Amino acid sequence: MIREWxxxxxxHTESDFCYGCFLxxxxDLAAERFGEVRSFTMFTE
Known part of the structure; x- marks a missing residue:
């Protein structure tokens, strides 16, 4: 089974080259398991 994020x-961050997000x-969202949230840094370049 594929689990979709x-x-x-x-x-936004202070950088022009990255931003943060919570996935x-x-x-887990359907089951309200918010303890499974992950944070990621995404780069724009």
């Missing part, structure tokens, strides 16, 4: 929030798997 869903974005919960995205936020959760769709089945």
């Amino acid at each position: 869903v974005p919960l929030a995205q936020f 959760i798997r769709s089945d």
